[in-house]
Amino acid sequence: MMDKHKLDERQLMIRGDIFMHGYFIIGALLVLYALILDAGLFEIEGVFSNIVILGISGTICVIEKIYRDVVDTSNIRMMILIIMLGVIGITSMVNGIMSAVSNGEILMSASMLSQTGSIILISVCEILIVLVYVVKILVSRGKVEDV
């Protein structure tokens, strides 16, 4: 019998592809951001630039994993993890918006993304992962085909 927590041969192959995509996305985003920064077009405030780049590339990788069936949607531990991610994402987004409104902070201007804006952007990524996971569960539900 198959160990429920282990990936099979096809999933391992796909996971390798996804990690490679993630590696290239991080590289491309770092180069792009360096060029944008050098040209003085746009800036992410504080240390959040690297976190935003990691967040975006990580989100793309996780979404690709869910889409290509590398994540076991029936695994309870995975479900708990996704629920926690959703709760953290919604909480940090609400917190960020409330903080920005109460302090009159501008989240994003033509040339800068603030720290609170970065936090909200990362929380959007987290919520996006949860949404893709839910859609995947709904789409794959009841797919039982004869051999």
Added chain:
Amino acid sequence: MLDMTQKDLADTVGVTRQTINAIEQGEYNPTIKLCRAICRKLGKTLDELFGEDDEI
């Protein structure tokens, strides 16, 4: 037609249902090890299950 679902076969040979589906659709080429496990479970030979349709 066998009285078996993709999930049943997948559980027996140790892969996911999606992998069995991908093999059936021709989207994934399984390893010989997996081919042999599927053949053993279905009571078929490698040639019967994975052989060429057209004889040369």
